[in-house]
Amino acid sequence: MKYISTRGGIAPLSFRDAVMMGLATDGGLLLPESIPAISRETLAAWQKLSYQELAFAIISIYADDIPPADLKALIDRSYATFTHPDITPVVAKNGVEILELFHGPTLAFKDVALQLLGNLFEYLLKESGKKLNIIGATSGDTGSAAIHGVRGKENINIFILHPLGKTSPIQAMQMTTVTDPNVHNIAARGTFDDCQNIVKTLFNDLAFKEEYSLGAVNSINWARVLAQVVYYFYAWFRVADQGKKKVVFSVPTGNFGDIFAGYVAKLMGLPIDKLLLATNENNILSRFINDGDYSLGHVVPTVSPSMDIQLASNFERYLYYLYDQDPARVRNAFAELARDGRISFSKNEMDRVRAEFLSLSVNQQETLDIIARFHKETGYLLDPHTAVGVKAALDLTGPDQQAICLATAHPAKFGEAVTRATGQDPPFPPSLVGIDKLPSRCETMDADLEQIKQFVKEKVKAR
Incomplete structure (x- = not known):
């Protein structure tokens, strides 16, 4: 399997x-x-596999340059850190299937990919004898999951930028209380989009990238998306045999990465009827699907901060397929975005989009209301991001469809919103008990490219 760029400017690469x-x-x-297209016979065989076995079956198709025994060991080690034997269990509540993706070390769906990516990095660096300096931006969960994926690992430094005061307190503490020498947290005065733009600019500075051996953990890294493809298959297998209904997935997303993994699963042949894209007030993706309007706006702070994003970095991967795998059209689209602050689409293109996706923008009050209502009716606590997805599922799912909602984080990570909605504090899982008493380390600075670049240089040279 070879890898190419959406913009067509590189020679094919190995995994x-x-x-x-x-x-x-x-x-x-x-x-x-x-x-690759997966046959019905293969799907039937995969249905009987454990999560780890299924992950190996899918990932080995794309990672065919890693010896099977080594890949299997990497996968088994990665998911040994999860607290549920099913890794990503599915639970039925009020006619909605909840895919729980928060049983990893940092209680968020990012662990599913980043535990594997951390082990992959360590494995590849050990073979090559090289060092890697990971640079990433986070709106909340990616940072802590990435840090916990590589903390203490040999030959790796990690630098994570997060917007100062714009993550939940628990999200911030999960990052800043990891004080391993190879971990560097930066709280930037600005938005997540400011942080993400700095990271992309650093990667586009090819001389700097090469000199300082930069690596990516954000969902711009294909391995992140690949690992997430697995749980769409795993959940579908657990729900599809329960009746004759068509399966839809409801995905709360700001960066288009998680839902793009579902799109890949569908391209492979998983019988997904629709992908329901759920956003909060930062609804550039909902505006795109519903109105054909992909135009940049201002970030609005909400109770679901991991979706407080305007520029969805993984959207480019979807555009590549929407544009019939034409890199020139992708390049032109992003030139238009840089010039005009928007990308325009034809009626035919939007018809194709709506054949695959439905979307709903859920505001803050609606998010709190669904947390309260769902808890009252079922006793189940939703975090605010999952609540956005559940609201979309309840509003958009037809009578002949069965919705699977991705539960992207444990409610304790967003306790303030959950308490505000229900009047009850969410129970703290063991991994969070006492986190506020731990020592922490974090650098606060402006969202300034040169300042952050200098910080990276100094820390890399110091080690």
Whole structure:
């Protein structure tokens, strides 16, 4: 399997090289040259597999340059850190199936990918004898999951930027209380989009990227998306045999990464009827699907901060397929975005989009209301991001469809919103007990490219 860029400016890469490159050197995102179609017979065989076995079956198709025994060991080690034997269990509540993705070390769906990516990085660096300096931006969960994926690992430093005061307190503490020497937290005065733009600019500075051996953990790294494809298959297998209804997935998303993994699963042949894209007030993706309006706006702070994003970085991967895998059209679209602050689409393109996706924008009050209502009716606590997805499922799912809602984080990570909605504090899982008493380390600075660049240089040279 070879990997190419959405912008067409690189020679095909192996999986190993794609993982280490992260962002393509032409500024695009990496994708496999082709998405393999899975037969009905293979789907039937996969239905009987454990999560780890299924992960190996799917990932080995795309990571064919890693010896099978090594890949299996990496997968088993990655998911040994999860507290539920099913890794991503599915629970039925009020006619909605909840796919719980929060049983990893940092209680968020990002652990599913980042535990694996951390082990992949360590494995590849050990073989090559090289060092890696990971640079990432986070709106909340990616940062802590990435840090916990690589903390203490040999030959790796990690630098994570988060917007100062714009994550939940628990999210911030999960990052800043990890004080391993190879971990560097930066609280930037600005928005997540400011942080993400700095990271992308650093990666596009090819001389700097090469000199300081930069690596990516954000969902611009293909391995992140690949690991997330697995749980769409796993959940579908647990729900599809319960009746004759068509399966839809409701996905709360701001960066288009998690829902793009579902789109890949569908391209592979998983019988997903629709992908329901759920956003909060930062609804550039909902405006795109519902109105054909992909135009930049201002970030609005909400109780679901991981979706407080305007520029969805993984959207470029979807555009590549919408544009019939034409890199020139992708390049032109992003030139238009840079020039005009928007991308325009034809009626035919929007018809194709709506054949695959439905979308709903859920405001803050609606989010709190659904947390309260769902808890009253079922006793089940939703975090505010999952609540956005549940609201979309309840509003958009037809009578002949069965919705699977992705539960992207444990409610305790957003206790203030949950308490505000229900009047009850969510129970604290053991991993969070006493976190506010731990020592912490974090640098606060402006969202300034040169300042952050200098910080990276100094820390890399110091080690």
